[in-house]
Amino acid sequence: MKKYMAPTYAEALILAKNELGTDAVIVDSRKVRVGGIFGLFGRVMTELTVAADQRPQPYRGARPAARPRGATAPSGAPASAQPAPTVPQGISADAAPAVVHGGPAPAAAAVPQGVSAAAPVAPQGVSAAAVPQPVAGAAASASPASGPAPAPEPAAAPAAAVWPALSDAVPASPLSGIPLPGSPASAALAPGSADLAGLRREMADLRQAVTRLVEARPDPAALLELKGYARKVYERLLDAGVAEGLALAISRKVGTHATKGRALLRAELNQLMGPGAPIQAEAGRRRVVALIGPTGVGKTTTLAKLAAHFALERGLKVGLITADTFRIAAVDQLRTYADILAIPLYTVERPTDVHQALAHNADADLVLMDTGGRSHKDEERMAELQELLAEAQPDEVHLVVSLNTNPRDVRRMLERYLPLGVNRFIFTKADETSAPGLMLNIRAQWDLPISYVTDGQSVPDDLRPADSVDYSKLFMGA
Numbered sequence: 147m148k149k150y151m152a153p154t155y156a157e158a159l160i161l162a163k164n165e166l167g168t169d170a171v172i173v174d175s176r177k178v179r180v181g182g183i184f185g186l187f188g189r190v191m192t193e194l195t196v197a198a199d200q201r202p203q204p205y206r207g208a209r210p211a212a213r214p215r216g217a218t219a220p221s222g223a224p225a226s227a228q229p230a231p232t233v234p235q236g237i238s239a240d241a242a243p244a245v246v247h248g249g250p251a252p253a254a255a256a257v258p259q260g261v262s263a264a265a266p267v268a269p270q271g272v273s274a275a276a277v278p279q280p281v282a283g284a285a286a287s288a289s290p291a292s293g294p295a296p297a298p299e300p301a302a303a304p305a306a307a308v309w310p311a312l313s314d315a316v317p318a319s320p321l322s323g324i325p326l327p328g329s330p331a332s333a334a335l336a337p338g339s340a341d342l343a344g345l346r347r348e349m350a351d352l353r354q355a356v357t358r359l360v361e362a363r364p365d366p367a368a369l370l371e372l373k374g375y376a377r378k379v380y381e382r383l384l385d386a387g388v389a390e391g392l393a394l395a396i397s398r399k400v401g402t403h404a405t406k407g408r409a410l411l412r413a414e415l416n417q418l419m420g421p422g423a424p425i426q427a428e429a430g431r432r433r434v435v436a437l438i439g440p441t442g443v444g445k446t447t448t449l450a451k452l453a454a455h456f457a458l459e460r461g462l463k464v465g466l467i468t469a470d471t472f473r474i475a476a477v478d479q480l481r482t483y484a485d486i487l488a489i490p491l492y493t494v495e496r497p498t499d500v501h502q503a504l505a506h507n508a509d510a511d512l513v514l515m516d517t518g519g520r521s522h523k524d525e526e527r528m529a530e531l532q533e534l535l536a537e538a539q540p541d542e543v544h545l546v547v548s549l550n551t552n553p554r555d556v557r558r559m560l561e562r563y564l565p566l567g568v569n570r571f572i573f574t575k576a577d578e579t580s581a582p583g584l585m586l587n588i589r590a591q592w593d594l595p596i597s598y599v600t601d602g603q604s605v606p607d608d609l610r611p612a613d614s615v616d617y618s619k620l621f622m623g624a
């Protein structure tokens with residue numbers, strides 16, 4: 147274990163990696179004041195505590211993933227046992243409440259964020275490059291009914307081949323030109339066309355390149371080349387919890403001048419985050435949407451926000467179903483919202499009860515289904531959730547992920563949840579975290595669109611359709 151001190155995180159990182167090599171693992175980072183009198187007037191420096199490489203063995207194969215009958219499950223789970231960067235501890239700013247809007251919302255409806263004083267722990271280790279297919283309707287993963295079968299998942303490869311040095315792995319422009327689901331590039335091609343298969347392969351390759359960035363450790367020489375605005379972007383992205391390799395690739399794209407760089411940064415981040423996919427409910431066409439996820443991430447609160455938005459602001463007929471009868475008072479929590487909104491709530495005790503609850507909601511425009519939080523390690527309760535989803539056959543399954551989740555736990559949680567038919571991410575607690583970059587890391591690795599980002603406890607105000615979020619502001623803090 148060694149300590150390195152430098153004026154910035156990036157410089158301390160360079161010192162450490164120059165001496166210990168790129169496999170060095172940063173186990174702690176903090177700001178310290180050096181010099182001065184009685185702790186005043188000193189210079190703030192970053193101190194990194196670094197250990198030699200402690201990577202776990204790479205995971206060599208993907209587990210076969212179970213999925214509910216007929217659900218639009220991603221066709222493969224990413225294979226890796228690898229943690230993502232550690233959340234930097236720091237200050238978080240309160241978000242200004244705003245009213246939620248359906249459909250495309252003004253670009254200025256950002257989620258303001260504080261910037262952490264501490265820096266993230268470097269991502270470590272290796273990962274296989276299998277990427278789950280995106281949702282139905284996305285060009286990269288058209289279902290058999292709508293186009294040719296997706297290309298087979300790439301097999302897990304030996305670490306050295308999968309993760310060569312960043313400069314070898316990543317073309318000069320790793321983030322540009324990736325036609326994410328819903329982008330004009332993907333929409334222009336007719337399903338089933340020969341071009342579509344080629345595009346799908348190309349997208350899979352590009353997606354792998356971006357995935358690699360999340361877990362790659364940059365070459366110290368590449369860090370030294372970052373100057374001016376690019377350097378600032380790199381440091382800010384690291385502070386926001388963005389993985390090192392990804393932060394480096396993004397900052398290389400923005401140039402040294404802030405004026406031009408800001409627009410480039412916004413474009414890069416928007417492209418990487420992809421178009422948002424909020425719920426497209428409309429009168430007369432019932433849509434069943436389930437929210438699932440770990441305990442306490444904000445499923446019920448988000449469900450209440452959605453119910454209020456669609457019932458009050460959009461004037462749609464909304465029905466609620468809760469399958470959370472596990473936790474005492476869970477039903478009461480949702481019933482309170484249902485009563486205020488004057489919309490029906492049906493409780494499901496056993497998975498097979500869901501048919502009756504859905505039948506009661508036959509004429510609803512939108513049925514929102516709450517589920518009990520459960521640890522992804524609890525096999526019995528995960529199986530029960532799988533059964534519920536198999537019975538309910540929802541049109542959309544949104545996985546609710548708190549941005550406060552420890553990045554070390556994220557991969558395993560996602561590997562367990564995604565095969566249940568998840569086709570959207572909802573990220574919650576953007577107001578509490580100092581590391582919103584977690585969503586960028588996740589989005590770079592799992593090609594599923596984001597439906598909403600929430601930034602507070604207030605129902606219905608603190609809910610943003612993902613396409614209204616200014617990611618540049620969110621990650622850069624200004």
Ligand SMILES: Nc1nc2c(ncn2[C@@H]2O[C@H](COP(=O)(O)OP(=O)(O)OP(=O)(O)O)[C@@H](O)[C@H]2O)c(=O)[nH]1
Pocket residue numbers: 440441442443444445446447448470473476517518519520574575576577578600601602603608
């Ligand atoms: N700061 C903040 N708190 C939130 C947000 N969303 C939800 N919460 C709070 O998080 C806590 C848990 O929210 P719930 O909606 O009960 O979470 P849940 O996922 O339904 O929990 P379980 O059903 O027990 O798994 C509550 O105190 C909510 O007010 C958010 O965006 N920001």
Ligand SMILES: [Mg+2]
Pocket residue numbers: 445446447470476516517518519
């Ligand atoms: Mg709940």
